[in-house]
Amino acid sequence: MATGERAPGGKISDADVAGGGGRRWDDLNRDLLVAIFGRLGVADLIAGVPFVCSSWRDAARDPLCWRELDFREWEPLSRRLGAHGDDHADFTGILHSVIARGHQLLKSIYFPFFADDIDLLYVAERCPGLHYFSLPNPEMDEEMFRKAVGKLAFLRGMAVDENLIRSEVLLHVNQCCASLKELSVFSEFVDEDMASVICKSLPSLRKLEITESVISSQAIITFIDGLKELEHFDISGYENSAITDVVLQKASRLKVFIWNSRFELGEFMDCSNCGEDWLLQRSCECMLDRKVMEWLTELS
Numbered sequence: 358m359a360t361g362e363r364a365p366g367g368k369i370s371d372a373d374v375a376g377g378g379g380r381r382w383d384d385l386n387r388d389l390l391v392a393i394f395g396r397l398g399v400a401d402l403i404a405g406v407p408f409v410c411s412s413w414r415d416a417a418r419d420p421l422c423w424r425e426l427d428f429r430e431w432e433p434l435s436r437r438l439g440a441h442g443d444d445h446a447d448f449t450g451i452l453h454s455v456i457a458r459g460h461q462l463l464k465s466i467y468f469p470f471f472a473d474d475i476d477l478l479y480v481a482e483r484c485p486g487l488h489y490f491s492l493p494n495p496e497m498d499e500e501m502f503r504k505a506v507g508k509l510a511f512l513r514g515m516a517v518d519e520n521l522i523r524s525e526v527l528l529h530v531n532q533c534c535a536s537l538k539e540l541s542v543f544s545e546f547v548d549e550d551m552a553s554v555i556c557k558s559l560p561s562l563r564k565l566e567i568t569e570s571v572i573s574s575q576a577i578i579t580f581i582d583g584l585k586e587l588e589h590f591d592i593s594g595y596e597n598s599a600i601t602d603v604v605l606q607k608a609s610r611l612k613v614f615i616w617n618s619r620f621e622l623g624e625f626m627d628c629s630n631c632g633e634d635w636l637l638q639r640s641c642e643c644m645l646d647r648k649v650m651e652w653l654t655e656l657s
Contacts, residue, residue: 390416399426399455400437423459428452429491431469444471452476456483465489474501481508491516493543499526507533514539514564522551527558538586539564545571552576556583563587569594574601581607591615 394406394417402422407414416422428434431444440447448469456463456479463484468476474497480487487509495518502521506512512534519542521527530537540555540562547570555562562584572592577599580590590608593615600616608614 385412387412387416387419391419391421394419394422395424397422398434399428399451400434403451403455404437404439418458420458420460420462423455424462424464426455426463426465427467428469428472429467431471444469448472449476452479456480459484461486463487467491468493470494474498474505477502478505478508481505485509486511488512489514489539491541493518495520495543497521499523502526503529506530509534512537514541516541516543516566518542519544519547519551522554524554524558527554531559531561538562539566541566541568542570547572547576549573549575549579552579553583556580560584561586564589566591568592572599574599574604577604578607581611587611589613593617 390413394402394413397406402417406417428448431448435444435447438447438451448471461484463480464486465488466480468491470493472492473494477490477492478501480490482505485508488511490512493516497518497520499521503526506529510533512530513536515530515537517540522542522544537559538561540559542555544551544567547567552575555565556579560583563586565580565584565587566589568591570592577592581587581604588611590611590613594617
């Protein structure tokens, strides 16, 4: 077979590649590279892709590669990027660099646990078209937070700590961000009062996530009754007996309802993923899987 010819079936043979007949990685279409790199994490875009070849480095500079930034796993990310120990200072430097590369095209950002209102304001001032942010830090300055949110007219969703679940804060969000339909709350306990604040301040929510939290039955009912447009409701991760027949009946109107609950039946657990095992009064698959993992952990 002559060099450069395709093997039977349209595949390129080893001889083709060795002889230069195969296509080189750095010859890939730039638009294709940009589409691929846009799915990579921050660490790969900074410390990996640019060192492969000049064409990859050039593609990685495209602002479309920097529309989604995820800093949640900060420790391994900082090690790979050669951070020097001062988490906030290191993060600030990296944040400023990647925001500049994005040229205001940033659509979503997940901040690390220590990021604060100043970081959010920095992003808001430079990326007014931001659609989503997650900011779990409980120590936030309300005035600075409200100032930042006031610059995000196109915001569609946010994840914040329970300390920001206050009427004056959420009403400001509702006034400034008419397109906001999604809310996630980092909270250890949710009662009817907090539920009422959310329902009255953000009545147009369609997606609500409050996971790993103890939440009362009345709070759940308040959410379902008060948020008329709610479609997706995730309260998974807690273990109590808040899921009652009334709750299940009211939640039947939702497109998605994710939950789990521990009942007063020994080691029995029921959840939204395991159908009607509770009718048989036996452990559902989720509970059995958990018990197996606990047993394996004890053995090790």
